[in-house]
Amino acid sequence: MAGCCDHDPNNEPDPLKRHVVPVQSHAGPKYRVAPMTAQSHRHDHAHDHAIGQCCAPAAIALGALAAPETVADGMRTTMRIMQMDCPTEEALIRQKLGKMASVKNLEFNLMQRVLTVVHAPEALAPILEAVRSLGFEPEVPDAQGQLAKPVVQKKPWWPLTLAGTAAIASEAAGWGGLPGNLSAALAIIAVASCGLTTYKKGWVAIRHRNLNINALMSIAVTGALLLGQWPEAAMVMVLFTLAELIEAKSLDRARHAIKRLMELAPEVATSLQADGTWQEVEARTVTVGSLVRVRPGERIGLDGEIVRGRSSINQAPITGESLPVDKGEGDAVFAGTINQSGSFEYRVTSVAADTTLARIIHAVEQAQGSKAPTQRFVDQFARVYTPAVFAIALAVAVLPPWLLGGNWHDWIYKALVLLVIACPCALVISTPVTIVSGLAAAARHGILIKGGIYLEQGRLLKWLALDKTGTITHGQPQQTDFKLHADVAAEHCRRLAASLAGRSDHPVSQAIANQAEQDGIKRDNVAAFEALPGRGVRGMIAGKRYFLGNHRLVHELDRCAPSLEARLDELERQGKSVVMLIDEHQVLALFAVADTVKSSSRDAIAELHALGVKTVMLTGDNPHTAEAIAKQVGIDQVRGNQMPEDKLKAVESFEKAGPVGMVGDGINDAPALARARIGFAMGAMGTDTAIETADVALMDDDLRKIPTFIRLSRATRAVLLQNITLALGIKGLFLALTLGGLGTMWMAVFADVGASLLVVGNGLRLLRQ
Numbered sequence: 181m182a183g184c185c186d187h188d189p190n191n192e193p194d195p196l197k198r199h200v201v202p203v204q205s206h207a208g209p210k211y212r213v214a215p216m217t218a219q220s221h222r223h224d225h226a227h228d229h230a231i232g233q234c235c236a237p238a239a240i241a242l243g244a245l246a247a248p249e250t251v252a253d254g255m256r257t258t259m260r261i262m263q264m265d266c267p268t269e270e271a272l273i274r275q276k277l278g279k280m281a282s283v284k285n286l287e288f289n290l291m292q293r294v295l296t297v298v299h300a301p302e303a304l305a306p307i308l309e310a311v312r313s314l315g316f317e318p319e320v321p322d323a324q325g326q327l328a329k330p331v332v333q334k335k336p337w338w339p340l341t342l343a344g345t346a347a348i349a350s351e352a353a354g355w356g357g358l359p360g361n362l363s364a365a366l367a368i369i370a371v372a373s374c375g376l377t378t379y380k381k382g383w384v385a386i387r388h389r390n391l392n393i394n395a396l397m398s399i400a401v402t403g404a405l406l407l408g409q410w411p412e413a414a415m416v417m418v419l420f421t422l423a424e425l426i427e428a429k430s431l432d433r434a435r436h437a438i439k440r441l442m443e444l445a446p447e448v449a450t451s452l453q454a455d456g457t458w459q460e461v462e463a464r465t466v467t468v469g470s471l472v473r474v475r476p477g478e479r480i481g482l483d484g485e486i487v488r489g490r491s492s493i494n495q496a497p498i499t500g501e502s503l504p505v506d507k508g509e510g511d512a513v514f515a516g517t518i519n520q521s522g523s524f525e526y527r528v529t530s531v532a533a534d535t536t537l538a539r540i541i542h543a544v545e546q547a548q549g550s551k552a553p554t555q556r557f558v559d560q561f562a563r564v565y566t567p568a569v570f571a572i573a574l575a576v577a578v579l580p581p582w583l584l585g586g587n588w589h590d591w592i593y594k595a596l597v598l599l600v601i602a603c604p605c606a607l608v609i610s611t612p613v614t615i616v617s618g619l620a621a622a623a624r625h626g627i628l629i630k631g632g633i634y635l636e637q638g639r640l641l642k643w644l645a646l647d648k649t650g651t652i653t654h655g656q657p658q659q660t661d662f663k664l665h666a667d668v669a670a671e672h673c674r675r676l677a678a679s680l681a682g683r684s685d686h687p688v689s690q691a692i693a694n695q696a697e698q699d700g701i702k703r704d705n706v707a708a709f710e711a712l713p714g715r716g717v718r719g720m721i722a723g724k725r726y727f728l729g730n731h732r733l734v735h736e737l738d739r740c741a742p743s744l745e746a747r748l749d750e751l752e753r754q755g756k757s758v759v760m761l762i763d764e765h766q767v768l769a770l771f772a773v774a775d776t777v778k779s780s781s782r783d784a785i786a787e788l789h790a791l792g793v794k795t796v797m798l799t800g801d802n803p804h805t806a807e808a809i810a811k812q813v814g815i816d817q818v819r820g821n822q823m824p825e826d827k828l829k830a831v832e833s834f835e836k837a838g839p840v841g842m843v844g845d846g847i848n849d850a851p852a853l854a855r856a857r858i859g860f861a862m863g864a865m866g867t868d869t870a871i872e873t874a875d876v877a878l879m880d881d882d883l884r885k886i887p888t889f890i891r892l893s894r895a896t897r898a899v900l901l902q903n904i905t906l907a908l909g910i911k912g913l914f915l916a917l918t919l920g921g922l923g924t925m926w927m928a929v930f931a932d933v934g935a936s937l938l939v940v941g942n943g944l945r946l947l948r949q
Contacts, residue, residue: 247321250301253284257304258296259318261311265293265428267608268385268392269316275390276310283307290612315384340421343374347414354411363410370414371401374421391566393932396599403596404925407589416600416925423933444497444516445537449481450474452525463515464532472526474519482515482528483535489524493517498536499626499880540628540879553636554900558611561604569602576919593925597918600928601911610903610939617946618896626879627889634858634875636900638893641793642838644886645831645852648799648806651843651862651883652813653775655687659695660756661772665744671701673769677761679703680717680728688757689717689728691773714800714823716759727762731802732821734760739767748802755808757801777812784883785814791890796834798827798852827852843886860886892949899946903939910935 248257263269270288273295277283282303287296295318299307304320311318350366353359382398385391397420404413449463452471463481466472471487474480480493492504497516504520507513513526515535532538577595580586615632622629629635649655664670678696681689682703696703706719715736716729727733731748734740739762747770751758756772785795796817799806803820810818819830827842828851834840835857842856853859853874861874863881878885914931917923 248304251298253298254282254300255304256296256298257307257320258294259308259311259320260292260294261316261318262293263316264288264295265290268381268394269314271392272314272385272388272390273311273316275388276314277307280307280310314388315380339373340418340425343370343414343418343421346370346373347411347418350414351411360408360410364408367405367410367414371405371417375401375417378417378420391570391602396570396602400596400600400925400928403592407593407596409593409925412925416929419926419929420933423929423937426937444479445532445535446479446481466528466532468528468531470528472528473523474513474526475523476519476521478519480513480515480517480519480526482532483530484513484526484528486511486513486524486526489522491522491524492520494520495880496626498540499882540623553633554611554904558607558904561607565604565607566602569598573598573602590921594918594921594923597923597925597928598915600925601914601918601923601931604907606907606910606932606935606939607904609936610907610943611900613940614896614899614903614943614946617943618892618949621946621949622889622892625885625888625892626882627885627892628874628877628879629889630875630877635893635896637839637857638841638876638890639897640839641841641858641890643794643796643834643840644788644843645796645798645827645834645840645856646815646843646883648797648801648809649687649775650881652781652797652809652815653777655775657687657691657757657773657775659691659771660774661751661770663747663770663772664768665747665760665770666766666768668768670769673761674699674701675704676721676726677728677769677771679706679721680709680719680726680761683709683719684711684717687775688759688773692759692771725764728759729762730757730759734762734767737762749804752802752804753808755805755812757805775809777809778881778883780882780884782813784887787884787887788890789814789816791887793890796830798822798830824851828855831855841886843883892946895949896946899942903942906938906942907935910938 248255261269264273267290270290274286274288277286277297280303282300283297285298289296297307308318308320346366347370350363350370353363353366378394379398381394385395386398397417401413401417404416445463447463448460449466450458450473451461451466452473453459458473466482472482472484474491476491486507486509488509490506490508493507493513494504495514495517497518498514507524512529514537515532516537530536573595576598577592580591581588615635618635619629619632622635646652662670662674664673674696678693678701681692683706704721706721709717709719711717712729712733715733716727718725718727727737734744744767748758751770751772756774758770758772760770761768788795795815796819797806797810797815798819800822801820803818806818806820819826822830831840831842831852832855839857841858841860842853843860843862844853859875861877863878876889910931914923914927917927
């Protein structure tokens, strides 16, 4: 009932008539849904408008990117660069394009090898040429966003095998006292067999004044060869190439975590044709309104609504809940879910590019493109760290021999070892791999996190504010009591109430209207119907004005009396919501409605308390009902009679004790959700608005996913700190060994690529959460 009995913003009008508006929050401007205008998409500019800090890439479907589009700053072009898969390539491209005046913004998605550029309309050709000058091949999608499937060229195994054999032989020749020319020749063969790509990349980096790992490794190996360290130079290049190969395979595992989401929806669907036959066609060609048939055991290809048949469906790919759900005529089904037993036909409600699964993939990929706070810090640190260590290496090579009379050969060798250690690859790559692994693990549990910033901040939550209806309770109340309060006919009162309630979609209204329908009570026409937000509704029936509303409305109409207050108090203490039918003079009747608590809510509150998170219920319902519901589930504090602005003030007050999360339905409670540190949308499955506007969307109505999210956030933070400590600790150790005269070049390679493998492997552990 719009505004009836519950001050909850469930009273708002049709969500299709809402639009996204910005509201300030801790993480930057958030965009929420407000009533009564056309809906638009949320674009979160939480990061600065500097190059690389804005304009996240759009959804990446299989073989497709966002088509080039016109934006306020010019053109936005998304391109795939198959050679770009680590911060080394990102730094080169950022340095090259960042100098171009026509380039407004850059956003990198290394996991998907995608670069999004906002640029002047005429600048695309020079941008593509600049990228090609770095040795990369950018691929720009056509107007439909289509790209050719990437051709993956497998590298032959024999060059690395040959290089490894030659390097070992060179080492053996040195140990065996064989002629130095033999050891030198074998070393050159090893370097030439596996190191030409490194030298090529290193030369490009040096030309562009970028000290990446390829440049440092090229300098170090060349220096070792010039110093006559033949076996060591060969072994260093072989170990580096092998470690790079292993690291690439490890990164592919994180990349495939998202790719597996894309592969959930089948490429074909059995659709009814115009001639009445059923044929298998490509799912992306099926239009809205088409009929699709699903056989037992098949995976559903598109979102739709069942029109014939029944079945049990496993919705785990979307909700993370493996228990099958029974579905019948009129129920919604979703792409990527699995039909268990029966056969049914459904009418398509979304094309392949706009299914719930597609929106989930879109959101996860956008989250990959946005950098978490730790990642931004690490990137900034690396920009200072590498030149500093390079300067130290140069000083080590020159100053001791020059000022202290040291041996030039020994100190130059130490400097070369420092160059290899200097590369911050392990430090830089550890954060995106960890964040993406956390995002993918959350998606598998049916938790859609809209960015690394929220994944990191979840661990900080001290309070969680929860709406009642549909969040803690099922949101499907039933009428439990009807009591006359005036000398009028009972059936007449119920008819009036049903007529007013039937015009609203609020759960309390529906309970009254449904009970009247079950009892065969017909409805009258209502004229001049009007919602009274947070209070109730009113309308004209047979020329007379009637109200159907809550306790607050009765007070405002000055219809309260001690006898009425006593009856209200009795019902409310039973945990029931009470609305009253009122005419121009008096309260005619009372209707009591009760909702039931979800069993999962009790478990969720207990888990939150175990994690040290306190809870508060913010509801528009009366305090007695709120207290009764809160007592059932163990909530710490309760605030009833809450208008939307009251909920906002409540969240602000709790923020003084620490970060607050707010749980709603993703489109209501807009001010409180926006003000909270993290806004959680309940039951976002199938609701594109909730997916777009929430910071964290729970794909079903299970509150237990919030403790899971907090535990995942804490695990992610722990892994991030472990990785940073590992990367810096290992480099620091080998740096000390080198300055102490104990470090060698092959040890330096282990310090660099070994640390990279350790942090990548550690980050991938989150996929098992």
